[in-house]
Amino acid sequence: MIDKKKLVEVENLRKYFPVKSGFRKKNYVQAVEDASFYIYKGETLGLVGESGCGKTTLGRSVIRLHEPTSGRIVYDGTPIYDSKEGISVPMFEYRRKMQLIFQDPSASLDPRMTVGEIIGEALDIHKIAANKGERQERIRYLLDEVGLNTEHANRFPHEFSGGQQQRIGIARAMAVEPEFIVCDEPISALDVSIQSQVVNMMEDLQQEKGLTYLFIAHDLSVVRHISDRIGVMYLGFIVELAESYELCQKPVHPYTKSLISAVPLPDPELSRSRSRIILEGDIPSPMNPPSGCRFHTRCPYAKERCKEEVPALRECGPGHYVACHLYNQ
Amino acid sequence: MDEHKKLIEVNNLQVSFFTPAGEVKAVDGISYSLGYNEVMGIVGESGSGKSVEAYSIMGLLQSPGKVIGGSILLEGKNLLDYSKKQMRDICGKEISMIFQNPMTCMNPVYTVGDQLMEAVTCHDKSISKKEARNRAIEMLNMVGINNAEKRIDQYPHEFSGGMRQRAMIAMGLICHPKLLIADEPTTALDVTTQAQILELMKELQAKNNMSIIFITHNLGVVAEICDRVSVMYAGHIVEQGEVNDIFYHPQHPYTRGLLASMPRLDSEGKERLIPIEGTPVDMLDTPKGCRFAPRCAECMKVCVEQEPPAVCINANGHISSCWQHIRQMKEEVGNR
Numbered sequence: 001m002i003d004k005k006k007l008v009e010v011e012n013l014r015k016y017f018p019v020k021s022g023f024r025k026k027n028y029v030q031a032v033e034d035a036s037f038y039i040y041k042g043e044t045l046g047l048v049g050e051s052g053c054g055k056t057t058l059g060r061s062v063i064r065l066h067e068p069t070s071g072r073i074v075y076d077g078t079p080i081y082d083s084k085e086g087i088s089v090p091m092f093e094y095r096r097k098m099q100l101i102f103q104d105p106s107a108s109l110d111p112r113m114t115v116g117e118i119i120g121e122a123l124d125i126h127k128i129a130a131n132k133g134e135r136q137e138r139i140r141y142l143l144d145e146v147g148l149n150t151e152h153a154n155r156f157p158h159e160f161s162g163g164q165q166q167r168i169g170i171a172r173a174m175a176v177e178p179e180f181i182v183c184d185e186p187i188s189a190l191d192v193s194i195q196s197q198v199v200n201m202m203e204d205l206q207q208e209k210g211l212t213y214l215f216i217a218h219d220l221s222v223v224r225h226i227s228d229r230i231g232v233m234y235l236g237f238i239v240e241l242a243e244s245y246e247l248c249q250k251p252v253h254p255y256t257k258s259l260i261s262a263v264p265l266p267d268p269e270l271s272r273s274r275s276r277i278i279l280e281g282d283i284p285s286p287m288n289p290p291s292g293c294r295f296h297t298r299c300p301y302a303k304e305r306c307k308e309e310v311p312a313l314r315e316c317g318p319g320h321y322v323a324c325h326l327y328n329q
Numbered sequence: 330m331d332e333h334k335k336l337i338e339v340n341n342l343q344v345s346f347f348t349p350a351g352e353v354k355a356v357d358g359i360s361y362s363l364g365y366n367e368v369m370g371i372v373g374e375s376g377s378g379k380s381v382e383a384y385s386i387m388g389l390l391q392s393p394g395k396v397i398g399g400s401i402l403l404e405g406k407n408l409l410d411y412s413k414k415q416m417r418d419i420c421g422k423e424i425s426m427i428f429q430n431p432m433t434c435m436n437p438v439y440t441v442g443d444q445l446m447e448a449v450t451c452h453d454k455s456i457s458k459k460e461a462r463n464r465a466i467e468m469l470n471m472v473g474i475n476n477a478e479k480r481i482d483q484y485p486h487e488f489s490g491g492m493r494q495r496a497m498i499a500m501g502l503i504c505h506p507k508l509l510i511a512d513e514p515t516t517a518l519d520v521t522t523q524a525q526i527l528e529l530m531k532e533l534q535a536k537n538n539m540s541i542i543f544i545t546h547n548l549g550v551v552a553e554i555c556d557r558v559s560v561m562y563a564g565h566i567v568e569q570g571e572v573n574d575i576f577y578h579p580q581h582p583y584t585r586g587l588l589a590s591m592p593r594l595d596s597e598g599k600e601r602l603i604p605i606e607g608t609p610v611d612m613l614d615t616p617k618g619c620r621f622a623p624r625c626a627e628c629m630k631v632c633v634e635q636e637p638p639a640v641c642i643n644a645n646g647h648i649s650s651c652w653q654h655i656r657q658m659k660e661e662v663g664n665r
Contacts, residue, residue, distance in 0.1 A: 050519035161608050191374040192546060196590035196604035203601075218519065221549075225592035225602065248594055262524035263594050264549025268572045270595075271553045278528055279521050282489045 006074075007041040007180060007212050008062065013071035015054075015061045019287065029286050031057040033236040035071075036313065039180075044206070044213040046227030046244065048220050048259070052283055054236040059182045059216045063098045064091055075180075096126050099173035103185035105165035109157040115143070115168055116153035122175040142171040147201060163194035167201070174205065182214045187222065199226055220263050224248050229319070232256045235286055235294040238313060242320040252322045254299050293325065301326055334404075336507060336540050337386070338362040342399035344378070344385050353612045355381040355394070357564040363508075363557075368534060368541045370551040370572075372587075373561030374609055379544050382561075383510045386542075387426050388416040403508075422452045425506035429513040431493035435485040441496050442481035445469070448503050468499040473529060491522035495529065502533060509534075510542045515550060527554055548591060552576055557646070560584050563610040563620040570647030580642055580649035583621050619652065627653055 013035045016028040031054040039045045047055045060066045062073060070083040075097070080089045102108035109118055119139050122128075129135035140150040146167040157165055166186060173181055183202070187195045203226065205211060217223050223230055224244050231241040232255065240253040251257045258277040265271040279298050284290055290297050296306040305325050313323040344356040356378040363369050373379045384390050386401055386408065401408045403423065411419070420426075428434040436444060445465035449456060456464075462481070469477035472495040485493060494514060501509055511530070515523040531554060534541055543555055551558055552572065559569040560583065568581040579585045586605040607624035616622055622632040632652050640654040641647070 050521060163608060191609065192548070192587060193374060193590055193605040194608070196592075196602040197606070199592070200602055200604055220520070221592045221594040224594055258521060260594070262520040264520075264523070264527075264547060264553050265595065266548040266552050266576065266588060266591055266593070268552040268576050271549070276524060276528075278524055282491055282522070283519075 005041045006038045007076055008039040008214075009072075009074040010038065010062060011036050011072040011074075013058070013061060013073065014069045015057050015066055016069045027287055030236050030289060031286060032061060032068075035236075035238050037231060037238060037241060039212055039214060040228075041179075041212055042206075042210050043228040044215050044226055046223035046230040047214065047216045047233060048218060048223050048230060049233035050218065050283060052235075052286065053233045054286070055216045055218075055233050056184055058233070059184050059214055060100070062214065063094075063100060063180075063182055065100065096176045097178055098180045098182070099176065099178040101166075101169055101173050101181060101183045101186045104189050105162060105169050106157065108169055109165060111157055114154050114156055115148075115160075118157070118168065119143070119153075119172050119175050122172055126176050128176065138175070142175055145174065145205070146171045147197075161194075162190050163198060166190060166198055170198075170202070170205075174209075177209075178211070180212045180214070182216070184216045185218070186215075188217060188219065195222070202226070220248075220259065232259065235283065235289055237294055237323060238321075239295065239324070240320075240322045241313070242317075246317070246320055252316055252320070252327055253295075253324050254301055254326075255295050293323075334365070335362045335402075336365050336367075336404060338400075338402040339382075339386070340400045340402070342382065342385065342401065343397045344381050344390065345395055345397050347393040347395065348613075351613050354564055354615065355612065356385070358399070359559075359561070359564075359566045360399075361559055361566065361569060363540050363542065365507075365540060366534075366538050367557065368543060368555045370543045370545065370555035370558045371561060372545060372548060372551055372558060374546060376563075376609060376612060377561040378564040379561050380512055383426070383512055383542060383544055386510060387420055387424060388413075389426075418452070421448055421501075421506070422504045423506055424508045424510065425501040425504070426510040426512065427494075427497050427501045427514050430517050431490070431497040432485065434497065435493065437485055440482050440484055441469075441488065445481070445496070445500050445503060448500055452504050464503060465499075468503050469496065471533070472496070472499045472502075473525075474499075490518055491525060494518060494522075494526055498526075498529065498533070502537065502539075505537060506539060508540050508542065510544070512544045513546070514543075516545065516547070523550070530554065548576075548587065560587075563612065563615060565620060565650065567621065567651070568647075568649040570642065570649075571645050574643065574645065574647045578642075578647075580647070580654065581621075581651050582625050582627050582653070584649075586624075586626075619650075629653075629656070 013032060015032040016030055019027050019029055021027045035058055049055045061068045068081060073081040079087050116139050119142055120135055123135055123138060129138050139153055143150050148167055187198050215226055227244045230244045230247045231238050234255050240256045248260060251260055258279050261276045281298055284297055292308045293306040293311050296302040311323045311325045313321050316322050316327055340360050341358050342356055343358055346353040346355055371379045385396050396409060442465050446461040449461040449464050466477045466481055474480050474492060474495055515526050555572050558572050558575045559566045562583050568584045579588055589603045590605055592602060605624055610620055618634050619632045619637045622628045629652055637650045637652045639648050639650045642649055
């Protein structure tokens with residue numbers, strides 16, 4: 001973080017999905033509720049949380065693959081979405097700047113297209129290559145960049161292993177030379193020995209091209225490794241946001257604490273001797289979330305106030321934000 | 330119960346799949362034994378044969394898979410000689426299994442209670458329906474499902490992921506088996522739920538005096554729950570030993586590589602990960618010598634040509650299959 005310029009700013013972002021329930025009754029899944037954060041240019045912001053907490057929805061809403069319900073998104077100084085002022089810019093030119101890497105590499109590559117066609121499609125849509133030769137050259141360069149053999153351009157996705165397929169997905173995202181990439185669980189589907197290869201490659205690409213990542217994953221140890229700062233989500237809310245070392249060493253929110261203590265450590269003596277905070281019960285449904293602080297149903301320290309009032313995200317240390325009534329009380 | 334006797338012994342087990350493209354030796358000559366009251370972890374990447382090995386113990390292998398050699402001794406009796414009917418009596422009663430995805434392993438059109446009671450009545454024909462139901466409720470209470478009297482009449486889809494896995498564990502343990510095979514029981518769950526389930530399994534293991542074979546790819550989970558560990562790579566067990574030996578003194582280059590490539594939550598800086606280069610072996614075309622040789626940083630000439638022998642590292646049954654150990658031993662002898 002040499003350059004402390006904010007690339008992406010998100011304010012009070014909300015995303016509700018309508019669901020039908022009964023006759024003429026409409027209900028909403030409140031997937032993302034009041035999310036505010038920013039990402040500096042060149043940094044990696046990690047987003048962790050359990051399944052169903054809205055991290056994928058938030059990631060997709062930021063680049064407007066899902067149209068947000070309300071809120072404000074600013075990209076590189078220009079607002080690209082603002083529900084209050086009614087701003088909603090055409091996204092085509094921004095798609096060159098923001099890209100997405102998907103979780104399941106085999107499901108996100110068209111099985112009937114060759115690797116060259118998959119990567120070339122992005123070049124064609126944005127008219128990046130002037131002629132056929134340049135297009136070929138560019139595809140070869142991209143494959144080389146992600147550590148694949150340049151002769152693989154004529155093969156189909158099923159001929160590759162999971163790790164290689166994910167590399168193709170990354171090459172496709174890189175084809176338009178983006179500045180900002182949302183990585184939605186890019187390594188969860190991969191084997192342990194392959195995960196580290198892909199993580200290293202993503203770090204190299206970031207350094208080389210000055211990329212900014214929003215890295216979404218449920219594996220806290222991987223997120224800690226790759227991120228500069230980490231946001232923790234629970235049921236649509238960002239409950240804590242801090243620098244990654246600070247968050248793992250000095251968590252403040254009770255949910256973050258239990259999440260960290262639940263991560264299995266590859267160290268038998270340490271993992272058996274440490275004290276764990278085991279949460280009771282399950283995540284409530286986002287269709288009918290609890291009142292007040294959404295964590296109060298599982299929080300061991302919950303007070304009356306937590307059931308009534310929604311805690312705001314406030315600063316509790318330099319760059320450390322937490323949404324909990326009980327902090328400093 | 331004689332503590333020294335082994336509950337299950339697997340000797341040189343070989344399992345192959347006869348596919349149109351050729352024979353895939355999914356498990357190629359593995360041996361291990363498990364004592365009473367012991368938890369053994371089997372770790373390996375996808376395709377290393379860890380699930381196939383467990384399925385062959387249960388007699389659940391499906392065509393084109395076939396056990397082609399070796400023996401599986403449960404308290405001295407070879408399970409491979411048993412008929413289908415005999416296996417049926419054992420499965421669920423002596424050995425039980427829980428699976429990765431509880432949703433696909435439960436029948437959606439029967440209530441959870443029906444499925445639990447079926448396991449009881451299958452093995453004990455004399456038991457009455459009411460007794461079976463009471464047993465089922467008792468089991469659900471034991472695995473920490475609140476309001477079990479009501480929950481027992483619900484269908485699997487009414488349970489959350491963590492609760493389904495709890496019900497699955499209840500189903501596996503309802504006949505008090507001596508051995509529980511858990512095939513990636515926490516992989517489909519969130520970390521906080523995973524912690525709950527691991528805690529539950531530890532508790533039940535101590536309470537019921539059973540042994541567990543815990544199959545997983547997560548080394549963190551292994552460190553948490555297992556007494557002994559076997560590391561599998563491409564159908565071979567490359568290293569096995571007590572959990573502390575494996576984590577603090579790993580011998581085989583693959584085990585060392587796996588441990589080094591994992592990001593740690595408790596480390597400080599942003600140090601670079603050390604990955605294992607290359608891709609997993611194509612099981613249709615396995616290398617002639619050591620199967621890890623193409624990816625191994627310490628590969629020698631002999632590694633490519635001959636399969637490495639299993640070398641005993643210490644008296645606690647720490648075994649590693651690598652030519653490096655032979656080389657080191659030769660050097661030591663030479664120095665003397």
